[in-house]
Amino acid sequence: MNLKEYLAARIARVEAALERWVPAETTPPATIHRAMRYSLFAGGKRVRPVLCIGAAEALGREPRGIEDAACTLEMIHTYSLIHDDLPALDNDDLRRGRPTNHVVFGEAMAILAGDSLLTLAFEVLGKLPHASNDVRARLVAELATASGTVGGMIGGQVHDIEGEGQPPTAELLEQIHRAKTGALLRGSVRMGAIYAGATDDELRSLSAFGEHVGLAFQIVDDILDVEESSETLGKTAGKDQAQQKITFPAVYGLDRSKVMAEHEREAARAAIQPFGVAAEPLLALADFIVKRKA
Amino acid sequence: MNLKEYLAARIARVEAALERWVPAETTPPATIHRAMRYSLFAGGKRVRPVLCIGAAEALGREPRGIEDAACTLEMIHTYSLIHDDLPALDNDDLRRGRPTNHVVFGEAMAILAGDSLLTLAFEVLGKLPHASNDVRARLVAELATASGTVGGMIGGQVHDIEGEGQPPTAELLEQIHRAKTGALLRGSVRMGAIYAGATDDELRSLSAFGEHVGLAFQIVDDILDVEESSETLGKTAGKDQAQQKITFPAVYGLDRSKVMAEHEREAARAAIQPFGVAAEPLLALADFIVKRKA
Numbered sequence: 001m002n003l004k005e006y007l008a009a010r011i012a013r014v015e016a017a018l019e020r021w022v023p024a025e026t027t028p029p030a031t032i033h034r035a036m037r038y039s040l041f042a043g044g045k046r047v048r049p050v051l052c053i054g055a056a057e058a059l060g061r062e063p064r065g066i067e068d069a070a071c072t073l074e075m076i077h078t079y080s081l082i083h084d085d086l087p088a089l090d091n092d093d094l095r096r097g098r099p100t101n102h103v104v105f106g107e108a109m110a111i112l113a114g115d116s117l118l119t120l121a122f123e124v125l126g127k128l129p130h131a132s133n134d135v136r137a138r139l140v141a142e143l144a145t146a147s148g149t150v151g152g153m154i155g156g157q158v159h160d161i162e163g164e165g166q167p168p169t170a171e172l173l174e175q176i177h178r179a180k181t182g183a184l185l186r187g188s189v190r191m192g193a194i195y196a197g198a199t200d201d202e203l204r205s206l207s208a209f210g211e212h213v214g215l216a217f218q219i220v221d222d223i224l225d226v227e228e229s230s231e232t233l234g235k236t237a238g239k240d241q242a243q244q245k246i247t248f249p250a251v252y253g254l255d256r257s258k259v260m261a262e263h264e265r266e267a268a269r270a271a272i273q274p275f276g277v278a279a280e281p282l283l284a285l286a287d288f289i290v291k292r293k294a
Numbered sequence: 295m296n297l298k299e300y301l302a303a304r305i306a307r308v309e310a311a312l313e314r315w316v317p318a319e320t321t322p323p324a325t326i327h328r329a330m331r332y333s334l335f336a337g338g339k340r341v342r343p344v345l346c347i348g349a350a351e352a353l354g355r356e357p358r359g360i361e362d363a364a365c366t367l368e369m370i371h372t373y374s375l376i377h378d379d380l381p382a383l384d385n386d387d388l389r390r391g392r393p394t395n396h397v398v399f400g401e402a403m404a405i406l407a408g409d410s411l412l413t414l415a416f417e418v419l420g421k422l423p424h425a426s427n428d429v430r431a432r433l434v435a436e437l438a439t440a441s442g443t444v445g446g447m448i449g450g451q452v453h454d455i456e457g458e459g460q461p462p463t464a465e466l467l468e469q470i471h472r473a474k475t476g477a478l479l480r481g482s483v484r485m486g487a488i489y490a491g492a493t494d495d496e497l498r499s500l501s502a503f504g505e506h507v508g509l510a511f512q513i514v515d516d517i518l519d520v521e522e523s524s525e526t527l528g529k530t531a532g533k534d535q536a537q538q539k540i541t542f543p544a545v546y547g548l549d550r551s552k553v554m555a556e557h558e559r560e561a562a563r564a565a566i567q568p569f570g571v572a573a574e575p576l577l578a579l580a581d582f583i584v585k586r587k588a
């Protein structure tokens with residue numbers, strides 16, 4: 001399969017869905033919609049929405065309107081980046097190669113833009129045009145849990161903040177990363193499976209895939225922060241070490257971290273082997289995540 | 295009817311629901327759960343959850359588990375207060391007579407605590423134990439719309455921020471207040487009606503009631519900010535004038551504002567007259583909202 005073409009086609013559907021759901025820059029109050037769109041359409045890789053669509057396709061289904069559900073993952077991801085970059089949190093002024101949201105729109109508007117994207121994600125799920133109420137409710141619960149404080153994204157961020165400067169242990173590392181990025185990536189795959197009407201067995205296999213991919217993603221993220229330049233990453237490089245973050249390279253060293261990423265990719269592949277050729281896009285996505293350079 | 299007893303009984307159910315849904319202060323990561331609970335259990339009047347329950351009762355129903363849905367309104371309201379009080383927004387250090395969330399937990403944790411309450415509200419709605427998937431999905435859409443940027447709470451906040459220092463016109467005032475507090479109060483009533491399985495006609499009457507109560511609430515809020523002390527209010531008084539906010543007293547003067555609040559209360563009463571004696575609690579709540587002193 002041609003991953004580039006595959007990705008381009010899926011991303012185009014996700015972009016179109018985001019365009020439909022996010023109010024236009026001219027809709028009053030215009031400032032907040034400009035702020036939301038500034039970060040949402042900043043050239044993100046759309047990894048989470050594409051994982052969501054890929055999971056449904058791995059089950060041999062192409063359910064109508066799945067891009068509406070998938071695009072809510074990008075809203076959540078983007079809100080978390082906007083809030084993360086705030087002066088009170090990571091205090092970063094560069095993201096995806098551009099000034100961060102609060103640098104352009106001010107802190108007040110950046111906080112509200114994050115809140116708005118978070119709220120809009122659930123509005124879209126509650127209104128999904130082509131899904132049953134059963135699927136709508138399940139997806140709301142799934143996305144909220146993956147983004148929340150107990151084992152979810154916010155929980156991971158809090159562990160991360162509290163871990164700064166602490167001795168980097170394997171246990172703390174796992175706790176942070178399983179939640180901080182892992183939960184939403186796993187949730188992306190699960191939401192696609194749920195949208196497509198997966199059986200319990202299918203959902204279990206895809207959840208395992210999502211967990212391994214999530215871990216691989218974070219290991220690679222930690223490695224890139226050490227090895228790549230800010231220019232390549234489009235965000236400030238070397239921040240983890242400067243902030244004494246608990247990362248895979250800090251705990252295991254660079255070489256072992258690379259072996260671990262490879263190991264997680266293999267485990268991800270194994271989890272979806274039962275789906276055969278239909279899972280090829282997901283396999284290619286796992287490769288893409290491990291081999292990416294930014 | 296005895297409003298005090300009525301309120302106490304409904305509030306007790308709401309408190310119990312919040313206790314059940316919000317992770318304990320000892321659940322890791324503990325800091326975020328302490329921060330969430332600090333603001334959530336700070337002696338709020340629970341006006342929105344009680345309006346939600348009262349709306350269901352006005353239809354002659356007492357649907358099981360409605361307090362689970364009702365308590366999500368308090369989560370949204372509290373998140374908005376935490377974020378509103380941040381230095382980048384209203385920069386307030388007093389709320390409900392206590393130091394604001396960011397003063398106690400720091401700005402980073404206050405931002406995340408707000409995000410967490412917002413996320414949890416939708417998790418609860420997606421999982422409502424005693425509701426159908428139809429009701430779950432409709433409530434998610436309702437709450438998200440009432441809290442969002444187009445005619446919802448965040449939209450009102452943005453209009454409010456952008457209105458500071460501008461000439462106080464009646465048009466701008468209505469735009470701000472219909473959204474900033476009105477939308478969530480109207481949404482509270484509508485969510486109770488939807489939970490109770492209201493017909494379209496019933497929902498229309500209760501929506502009108504919610505709109506008038508919402509407007510009355512905001513007019514009284516503006517009046518109290520002028521007339522009462524910080525001690526009575528439990529938050530900084532006189533801030534509206536200091537920040538050149540567009541308020542009812544600023545546009546219409548105090549006396550005319552009081553007449554307008556009274557007028558909205560009457561309109562609210564009229565909207566639910568068809569429900570007869572079952573609507574007595576809602577009528578008493580409307581009276582309470584107009585006559586309150588804090």
